[in-house]
Amino acid sequence: MPDTLSDDQRSEALEGLDGWSYDAAANAIGKDFRFEDFGAAFAFMTRVALIAEKSGHHPDWSNVYNRVSIRLSTHDAGGVTDKDIGLATRIDALDPQVSA
Numbered sequence: 547m548p549d550t551l552s553d554d555q556r557s558e559a560l561e562g563l564d565g566w567s568y569d570a571a572a573n574a575i576g577k578d579f580r581f582e583d584f585g586a587a588f589a590f591m592t593r594v595a596l597i598a599e600k601s602g603h604h605p606d607w608s609n610v611y612n613r614v615s616i617r618l619s620t621h622d623a624g625g626v627t628d629k630d631i632g633l634a635t636r637i638d639a640l641d642p643q644v645s646a
């Protein structure tokens with residue numbers, strides 16, 4: 547099981563990501579997306595699901611119409627680890643087309 551990141555390590559890792567922040571209430575990193583419509587949101591979720599399954603690491607998320615809210619933590623470790631930073635990096639690499 548990977549170690550949780552220290553506050554400093556987590557802050558530094560977040561600087562390398564696009565729009566992710568620490569959600570203290572969830573003890574997770576998170577990002578909220580808004581898409582053109584439900585189809586675009588669900589297409590994004592499908593792509594994330596395939597990545598998650600491949601990497602054995604899965605998002606805690608919710609979807610309301612065109613909005614997708616993602617929180618990433620490593621349950622076994624009880625906090626944020628490199629696994630979460632890695633999944634967030636792969637999600638960013640999808641270059642999701644969010645609406646304004």
Ligand SMILES: C[C@H](O)[C@H](O)[C@H]1CNC2=NC(N)=NC(=O)C2=N1
Nearest residue numbers: 602603604605619620621622623
């Ligand atoms: C047994 C299996 O490896 C674990 O349950 C995995 C599955 N996906 C997971 N996803 C996330 N986000 N955190 C975990 O700790 C986790 N654990």
